[in-house]
Amino acid sequence: MSIVQVLERLGHTVDYPEAQTCCGQPPFNSGYWDEARAVAERQMTIFRDAETVVIASGSCGAMVKVFYPELFDHHPREVEAKALAAKTFEFSDFLVNQLGVLDVGARFPGRATFHDGCHGLRELGLKEPPRQLLQHVQGLELVEMREAETCCGFGGTFAVKFPMISTAMGEVKCTSIADTGADYVISNDSSCLMQIRGVLDRQGKSIKTLHLAEVLAQT
Amino acid sequence: MTNREVILSRIHEALKAAAPHPAFYNGATEPSPLPVSPQKWLPPVGKTLEEQIELFRQNAEALKAEFRACSDVSEAIQHVKKLAATGGWKKVGRHRGELTDAVAWELGVTEVQTDHGYGVDDLESCDAGLTQCEALVAQTGSVLVSAPTAGGRALSVLPPHHVVLARRNQMTPDLSAALERMQEKFKEQFPSFLSFISGPSRTGDIERILVLGAHGPKKLTILLIS
Amino acid sequence: MKTHAREFNESARRYTVDLRHRDLIQKVLAGYYTKRDEYKNRFQNWSGARDLAAEIKWEAINHLDRYLDEFVSKLEARGTKVFWAPGAQEARDYIVGVARQHKVRSIIKSKSMTAEEIHLNDALEKEGFEVIESDLGEYIVQLRREPPYHLVFPAMHLTRQQISDLFHDKLGSEPTNNPEDLTMIARRVMRRKYCEADMGISGANFAIAETGMISITENEGNARLTTSLPKIHVALVGIEKVLPKLSDLALFLPMLATAGAGQSLTCYNTLYGGPRQPGEPDGPEEFHVVLLDNRRTELLADAEQREALHCIRCGACLNVCPIFKNVGGHSYGTTYQGPIGSVITPHLRGLQNWKHLSQASSLCGACTETCPVKINLHRHLLHNRRNAVRSHSSHLGKFFYAGFAFMMRRPASYQLATRLARVAQPWQHLIRGTIIDPLRAWTKTRSFPRLAEKSFRELWRERQTP
Numbered sequence: 001m002s003i004v005q006v007l008e009r010l011g012h013t014v015d016y017p018e019a020q021t022c023c024g025q026p027p028f029n030s031g032y033w034d035e036a037r038a039v040a041e042r043q044m045t046i047f048r049d050a051e052t053v054v055i056a057s058g059s060c061g062a063m064v065k066v067f068y069p070e071l072f073d074h075h076p077r078e079v080e081a082k083a084l085a086a087k088t089f090e091f092s093d094f095l096v097n098q099l100g101v102l103d104v105g106a107r108f109p110g111r112a113t114f115h116d117g118c119h120g121l122r123e124l125g126l127k128e129p130p131r132q133l134l135q136h137v138q139g140l141e142l143v144e145m146r147e148a149e150t151c152c153g154f155g156g157t158f159a160v161k162f163p164m165i166s167t168a169m170g171e172v173k174c175t176s177i178a179d180t181g182a183d184y185v186i187s188n189d190s191s192c193l194m195q196i197r198g199v200l201d202r203q204g205k206s207i208k209t210l211h212l213a214e215v216l217a218q219t
Numbered sequence: 220m221t222n223r224e225v226i227l228s229r230i231h232e233a234l235k236a237a238a239p240h241p242a243f244y245n246g247a248t249e250p251s252p253l254p255v256s257p258q259k260w261l262p263p264v265g266k267t268l269e270e271q272i273e274l275f276r277q278n279a280e281a282l283k284a285e286f287r288a289c290s291d292v293s294e295a296i297q298h299v300k301k302l303a304a305t306g307g308w309k310k311v312g313r314h315r316g317e318l319t320d321a322v323a324w325e326l327g328v329t330e331v332q333t334d335h336g337y338g339v340d341d342l343e344s345c346d347a348g349l350t351q352c353e354a355l356v357a358q359t360g361s362v363l364v365s366a367p368t369a370g371g372r373a374l375s376v377l378p379p380h381h382v383v384l385a386r387r388n389q390m391t392p393d394l395s396a397a398l399e400r401m402q403e404k405f406k407e408q409f410p411s412f413l414s415f416i417s418g419p420s421r422t423g424d425i426e427r428i429l430v431l432g433a434h435g436p437k438k439l440t441i442l443l444i445s
Numbered sequence: 446m447k448t449h450a451r452e453f454n455e456s457a458r459r460y461t462v463d464l465r466h467r468d469l470i471q472k473v474l475a476g477y478y479t480k481r482d483e484y485k486n487r488f489q490n491w492s493g494a495r496d497l498a499a500e501i502k503w504e505a506i507n508h509l510d511r512y513l514d515e516f517v518s519k520l521e522a523r524g525t526k527v528f529w530a531p532g533a534q535e536a537r538d539y540i541v542g543v544a545r546q547h548k549v550r551s552i553i554k555s556k557s558m559t560a561e562e563i564h565l566n567d568a569l570e571k572e573g574f575e576v577i578e579s580d581l582g583e584y585i586v587q588l589r590r591e592p593p594y595h596l597v598f599p600a601m602h603l604t605r606q607q608i609s610d611l612f613h614d615k616l617g618s619e620p621t622n623n624p625e626d627l628t629m630i631a632r633r634v635m636r637r638k639y640c641e642a643d644m645g646i647s648g649a650n651f652a653i654a655e656t657g658m659i660s661i662t663e664n665e666g667n668a669r670l671t672t673s674l675p676k677i678h679v680a681l682v683g684i685e686k687v688l689p690k691l692s693d694l695a696l697f698l699p700m701l702a703t704a705g706a707g708q709s710l711t712c713y714n715t716l717y718g719g720p721r722q723p724g725e726p727d728g729p730e731e732f733h734v735v736l737l738d739n740r741r742t743e744l745l746a747d748a749e750q751r752e753a754l755h756c757i758r759c760g761a762c763l764n765v766c767p768i769f770k771n772v773g774g775h776s777y778g779t780t781y782q783g784p785i786g787s788v789i790t791p792h793l794r795g796l797q798n799w800k801h802l803s804q805a806s807s808l809c810g811a812c813t814e815t816c817p818v819k820i821n822l823h824r825h826l827l828h829n830r831r832n833a834v835r836s837h838s839s840h841l842g843k844f845f846y847a848g849f850a851f852m853m854r855r856p857a858s859y860q861l862a863t864r865l866a867r868v869a870q871p872w873q874h875l876i877r878g879t880i881i882d883p884l885r886a887w888t889k890t891r892s893f894p895r896l897a898e899k900s901f902r903e904l905w906r907e908r909q910t911p
Contacts, residue, residue, distance in 0.1 A: 001901060001904050001905075004905075016901075016905050018905070019856045021852075021853040021854070021859040022853045022859070026846075026849065027846040027849060027850065028827075029808065029827065029830070030834070030842070030846065031827075031829075031831040032834055032842065032843075032846040033831050033834075035850040036850075038850040038854065039849070039850050039854060042853070118807065118808070118809035122809070122811075122813070150767055150809075150811070151767050151811070153767070154807065155806065155807025155808060155809070156808075158804075158805070158807045158808075159807075159886075160886035160887055161804060161805075161886075162457065162804075162805050163887065163889065163890060164457055164461040165457055165461055165772055166807070167461070167890040167891060168461035168467070169767045169771060170891065172771070194894055195891070197892070197894055198892050198893065199890075199891050201891070201892035202890065202891055221529070222528070222529040222530065223517075225529075225531045226513075226529050226684065226736070226738050226742065227510050227514070229531075229738065229746075230509050230513070230684075230745060231510055232746065233742050233745035233746035233751075234507060234508075234509070234510070234745065236746065236748035237507075237748060238503070238506075238507060238748045238749075238751040238752065240500075240503055241496065241503050241819060256692070256695075257497055257695050257696035258695075259489065259490070259493065260488055260489055260490045260494035261488060261489065261695070261696070262487040262488060262489065262709075333726045333727065336726055337726065337727070339640045340640060343636060343640055359709055359710045361710060366721075366726070366728065367724070371673075371725060371726035371727040371728065372669065372673035372725075372727050372728050373670070373673040373727055376666050376669045376670060376673065377639075377670065377674075393695065394694065394695035394698065395692055395695040398694065398695055399692070401691075402656075402691060409656060409658070409716075409718050410718070410722060410725065411718050411720060411721060411722045411725060411728055411732070412673075412715065412716070412717060412725070412728060413658075413715065413716040413718075414669065414714065414715040414716070415698070415710065415714040415715075416713060417710045417711070417713075417714075418712055419712070420666040420712055420713075422582075422628060422664055422665050423598070423664070424581040424582035424585070424598060424599070425581070425600070425603075425608055425627055425628065426469075426472075426603075426605055426624065427474075427477065427598070427601070428605075430624050430625045430628045432628075432629075433581060433628055433664065433665035433666060433667070434579065434632055434639075434666040434670055435665065435666020435669065435670070435712070435713065436666070
């Protein structure tokens, strides 16, 4: 809902096609590409007439923007997949690179650090946009953690297929976060936030997790 | 079918399917042109000999080699004598050559000359190895040796202190230039052994802590003679 | 017989809770990161260098037959004996044959992952030959009777204390906490071995087609000594090591050193083009090059993943992989660890038995980002997953994802599922972490978030109604 609020504040019309479900990343990452394609085809149909599609998370954004073209390579709907990929943007990418907006009029006092979700960072190349947006949030003190770019360990089904490795990676990430002395950790990927929250809670740490959009929606 | 035929036919079969060329990664439709020589990407090197010598000195010293520019052969001789005295050298390995001859005659230490073969234990018990070289490389602070110019393969790596005697005109700007020089000099008749030496021997195998003198020489001295 | 997947899981379970291991690896790699970045930044353009390196390897691998033939004919012209080995057995048999023919007693070896791959040491020792690893890290793991932990740093997982204990135990040396003293102990042992060995075995980092030479990159000088003093030198070279031209080394030697070791160049980069030539005072009387296929041609045939053969074995991908850093090199249970190992092992040793390595990854992409020759490593892990499903998908997996697709194509069923989840959540607290908890894999070590009271869809609908 924060994304809707921010976009409307900037004067855009937002529509939410209720028929949408999932981008198809879980079967895709597990190697079940036929099933992933079945799910993806449905989303492609739903968003066919949209002018622009904005996605909350880096990993779903990467699925549509980077992986749909590969998934539909040499497929009858290849052109459609590439068209959807071209008009889909992760939220911070949309604000900074498409709208050219850095200041959304947000206000959020506090000390925070930013975690780069791997898909947003490496598949979509979005290191700077989230930081640029946060730097314009009034009252927010942004500190960089050591190894901000290291994976938090979620990785989709990896988190439950290899929970011991996933947890170890989460612990390493939470140590980096805690070492900054920040009260908040912000990310543009909700799966990462779920993983980090899960580990922080078990460690009994009071650091709060927030999605980038939630921070930007605050006034 | 011979083994060679087996492997080559497997390769031939395998290559029937084409793999995308790197210039076309990320959906590019036109290949981006790349330079043939890597010099455009590698660390820059100055154009003048003086700049190159200075860069060489910085790089060699960063590698913990000792570098000294000598105005003539007698200055080099003096320096090697000092090293011999400090190091308590009793036996030195070397090969015949213009510079090594000049230095060895003044040194007054027992020699093991490698040119026509040598006893392994004899060479192993030398305190130092004295050699010339093919070239110096400014970009990396390296010495390029070969079997003919450094008395074989072992002389420059077995004794614990390696001393290199080089002339100014042996300085090359970078690895590309050094390799080109070798190709021009040898054409197809390469020696069986060529080696780029960049500092004294070292290891990081124990907790990634740097230790000098792992198996090769613990000390490397490079004397650049005008 | 335990499957490799099971062994991997068990080992990973041990290592991921071993905080001492976690801290040691982090400490050891911290210095590498700093140095690597320092030398990368000295390049005028590291990205351009990667592009060029990728292109050169593409040229070599996609014309492999031509370049191998050129390499071999140049080598043979100067007296080298070349043996083409279609598989591991042929390579082992040939090398054992050479040792027998020359009545070799002691063999000294420099580092070769290819030799690890074909279990060469075991084969030689079974035939009664003494084999000593001369590289310090390899020597240490040889004494411990364990495989190398890392492609480039075989003893990365050991503290100086452990090494001191090992040397004291096996060599009778005085215990010491000083890395330099420990190195000198190994140095003294090796110097005798270099002088006495009848045969030296090495690997090769690159095979230069244009001039018929192999190139060996090292820091210690042990490879130079292994190949200088013994009468016979045998080099084991994977067919993918080919580079077209001598001048290509001007790019690859610095990139290998920077990415692999955080150095501008390693201490010794040596070119070998034949046995001792007329007029040369020393060097082996016989030089043998064993070219190894061992299923590399199968990877070559997979046009999608062929670029995995571009690998220059620098180890950079291991150094940035969070899975590698947490499970450790030994968990992989195979010669090649880390991301590159996970990509190629299914091709070299079988997909169904080794697909778990491709599954044990969050696909973060740090490996692809760091690879000096731009191999799309994490993408190939995904391809392995897809190929594994295509060739043999489990009934459970097929059933689960077919159901997933069914639900996701029908928004009504998706909404029902999320509503049920919200209802069920309070009950989940009661069984959390126990055997019957369906979320156990997560909840054993992490808390699960409380689902929002209202879904986005419900909030949206509320907004729309005036």
